[in-house]
Amino acid sequence: MNYKTLINGAFVDAKEKLAVYNPSNNQIIAYVPNIHDENEINTIFENAHKAYLKFKDTTIECRCDLLLKLADKLDKHKQELAQIISTEIAKGLKDSLIEVERSADYLRETVFEYQKLMQKPIIFDETVHHVKNKVATYYRIPVGVVLAICPFNYPINLLISKLAPALVSGNSLVYKPSTQGSLIGIRISELVHEVGFPKGVVNCLTTEARITGDLLVTNKYVKAISFTGGPKVGNHIAEITSKISLVLELGGKDPALVLDDADFELAANEIVKGAYGFSGQRCTAIKRVFVSHKNHDLLVNLINKKVDALTVGLPQQNPIITPLINSNSLKYNLSLVEDAIKKGAIVHQKIVYNEKNNLLHPLVIDNVTKEMRVAWEEPFGPILPIITYNSIQEAIDLINQSQYGLQACIFTTNYASIEQLALQIESGTININKSSSRGPDILPFFGVKDSGFGIQGIVDAILSMTTIKGIIINK
Numbered sequence: 001m002n003y004k005t006l007i008n009g010a011f012v013d014a015k016e017k018l019a020v021y022n023p024s025n026n027q028i029i030a031y032v033p034n035i036h037d038e039n040e041i042n043t044i045f046e047n048a049h050k051a052y053l054k055f056k057d058t059t060i061e062c063r064c065d066l067l068l069k070l071a072d073k074l075d076k077h078k079q080e081l082a083q084i085i086s087t088e089i090a091k092g093l094k095d096s097l098i099e100v101e102r103s104a105d106y107l108r109e110t111v112f113e114y115q116k117l118m119q120k121p122i123i124f125d126e127t128v129h130h131v132k133n134k135v136a137t138y139y140r141i142p143v144g145v146v147l148a149i150c151p152f153n154y155p156i157n158l159l160i161s162k163l164a165p166a167l168v169s170g171n172s173l174v175y176k177p178s179t180q181g182s183l184i185g186i187r188i189s190e191l192v193h194e195v196g197f198p199k200g201v202v203n204c205l206t207t208e209a210r211i212t213g214d215l216l217v218t219n220k221y222v223k224a225i226s227f228t229g230g231p232k233v234g235n236h237i238a239e240i241t242s243k244i245s246l247v248l249e250l251g252g253k254d255p256a257l258v259l260d261d262a263d264f265e266l267a268a269n270e271i272v273k274g275a276y277g278f279s280g281q282r283c284t285a286i287k288r289v290f291v292s293h294k295n296h297d298l299l300v301n302l303i304n305k306k307v308d309a310l311t312v313g314l315p316q317q318n319p320i321i322t323p324l325i326n327s328n329s330l331k332y333n334l335s336l337v338e339d340a341i342k343k344g345a346i347v348h349q350k351i352v353y354n355e356k357n358n359l360l361h362p363l364v365i366d367n368v369t370k371e372m373r374v375a376w377e378e379p380f381g382p383i384l385p386i387i388t389y390n391s392i393q394e395a396i397d398l399i400n401q402s403q404y405g406l407q408a409c410i411f412t413t414n415y416a417s418i419e420q421l422a423l424q425i426e427s428g429t430i431n432i433n434k435s436s437s438r439g440p441d442i443l444p445f446f447g448v449k450d451s452g453f454g455i456q457g458i459v460d461a462i463l464s465m466t467t468i469k470g471i472i473i474n475k
């Protein structure tokens with residue numbers, strides 16, 4: 001089936017197409033336009049800029065109303081939307097539904113938070129600042145065209161978490177969905193169109209970013225970029241852009257540090273949930289576990305029991321482990337396992353995989369050392385390295401040697417000294433006694449080092465896509 005995409009208020013086609021695959025059988029399920037002509041791309045951004053010039057002057061009420069209508073549309077069509085996600089990226093149907101519901105909530109929370117932000121302009125107070133006869137008020141205003149580049153793993157939620165802050169504050173938006181994710185991206189553009197966003201305010205640019213990416217990110221009308229993807233591309237974007245607002249979410253290698261005084265049952269539960277949910281294809285998935293020699297067997301036995309009970313299958317059966325996004329991902333995961341085994345790791349489960357549907361059964365890779373690639377690389381798959389430590393300091397040092405620093409978890413029953421320890425870990429957020437995750441969406445979400453730049457989360461995303469304008473009245 002051939003899809004058209006929303007550009008400047010109309011659904012357009014292109015001569016060249018991008019194929020969308022069903023990861024569960026490697027079959028092509030659809031074609032979407034591959035918009036790659038430089039002039040065409042420049043015109044899209046120019047029109048988005050023109051649309052912004054009008055949209056910025058709409059009332060807050062008008063924009064909030066449009067977003068609330070979009071939230072209602074997501075609710076109304078949630079079964080259909082979940083089905084599209086589930087087919088396109090092989091996410092379990094139930095999890096896909098949760099993703100749609102979370103996205104509708106995201107829209108409503110954004111409207112709520114934006115109104116609070118706008119009701120609080122920054123005001124200099126004469127009595128505090130000893131400034132006489134001057135009242136300065138700073139208003140939050142949009143920046144212009146926002147470019148959103150979205151990943152495959154949350155094709156609706158990570159789109160909405162960029163779309164909502166951009167539009168509520170009066171920007172226009174060009175979003176590039178991941179090719180595996182473009183069917184839901186296009187469907188959202190249809191719903192956006194139905195609720196009545198003005199022409200050119202929202203554009204869904206399906207394109208092969210490997211070829212056109214630089215054109216997109218360096219376009220003169222782009223004033224803010226929100227990118228979720230890998231560090232190689234993210235760092236490249238940072239290098240070739242200047243004087244624009246950048247938010248980059250670039251993956252992670254989130255550690256779970258299990259201390260000797262942990263509740264091991266709780267730790268094992270959270271680790272398995274955090275490592276294997278959506279087959280480990282989450283930037284915040286737990287991707288390495290640190291445990292002392294003393295408690296290694298206790299923890300690994302508990303983890304193994306829970307891993308052996310994980311359900312594996314196709315998305316419509318709602319298992320925990322579903323097919324990986326494509327055959328390259330399967331091959332990559334297997335290469336990490338092979339490398340680890342060659343260097344002395346022990347894999348506790350039988351290695352079971354199927355190239356026809358990209359299913360890889362979950363694996364616990366034990367006795368991992370720093371010589372192994374799996375200790376450092378991000379698999380984005382259901383494989384979990386276990387590393388034993390001699391001292392907490394050794395564990396912290398190893399954790400901090402990673403290029404990544406998104407989130408981390410510490411499991412302990414001693415809350416008294418935990419903050420001191422947590423502060424030593426180089427990551428955006430440290431979760432105590434819980435697996436790492438982006439939500440609740442109102443919290444700031446960010447990484448350090450190669451995990452990212454800039455801050456997401458409902459309020460911070462609005463701040464990243466707006467600037468301020470001051471009016472100083474001298475009486």
Ligand code: G3H
Nearest residue numbers: 153282283284437438439
């Ligand atoms: O994959 C990256 C996502 O931002 C992670 O979100 O923690 O809700 O799974 P999550």
